Amino acid sequence: MTNGQHRILKVGKAAIVFKPTTQKVMMVENDLVFLTIQAIQELGKEGVSEDIIQQLTRVLRTVAPDQLQKDIKLAPVWIKQILYAIVKKIKFHD
Numbered sequence: 001m002t003n004g005q006h007r008i009l010k011v012g013k014a015a016i017v018f019k020p021t022t023q024k025v026m027m028v029e030n031d032l033v034f035l036t037i038q039a040i041q042e043l044g045k046e047g048v049s050e051d052i053i054q055q056l057t058r059v060l061r062t063v064a065p066d067q068l069q070k071d072i073k074l075a076p077v078w079i080k081q082i083l084y085a086i087v088k089k090i091k092f093h094d
Contacts, residue, residue, distance in 0.1 A: 005020060006018065006019055006020055021038070021041075022076075024074050025037060025038075025074055025075065025076070027074050028071045028074050028075075029067065029070070029071060030063055030067050030068070030071050032059060032060065032062065032063055033060070033063060033067070033068060033071040033072070034071070036056055036059065036060060036083070037074075037075045037076075037079055037083075039056075040056075040079050040082055040083075041076070041079065045078060048082055053082070053085070053086060053089075056086055057086050057089045057090060060083075060086055060087075060090065061090050065087075065090075068083075068087060069087070072084065072087070
């Protein structure tokens with residue numbers, strides 16, 4: 001992720017893709033929450049199925065609730081909605 005332009009860096013046969021994001025998202029402190037936000041963004045609204053939500057619920061259950069709430073506030077609005085639904089599932093099952 002970068003706060004600059006989209007770039008592709010070739011390293012041997014591999015390529016590293018730097019995708020732009022906002023400074024706000026770069027401020028997310030927890031690595032799992034950061035990766036979750038990026039994964040949801042990459043999947044898009046239509047790509048987030050109930051199966052994906054269940055998998056993310058299992059992963060995010062390991063994040064401290066106060067840290068999760070803090071980091072969710074930095075996500076784009078449409079991703080916040082998905083993450084808040086996941087938080088409700090975590091609270092309901094605990």
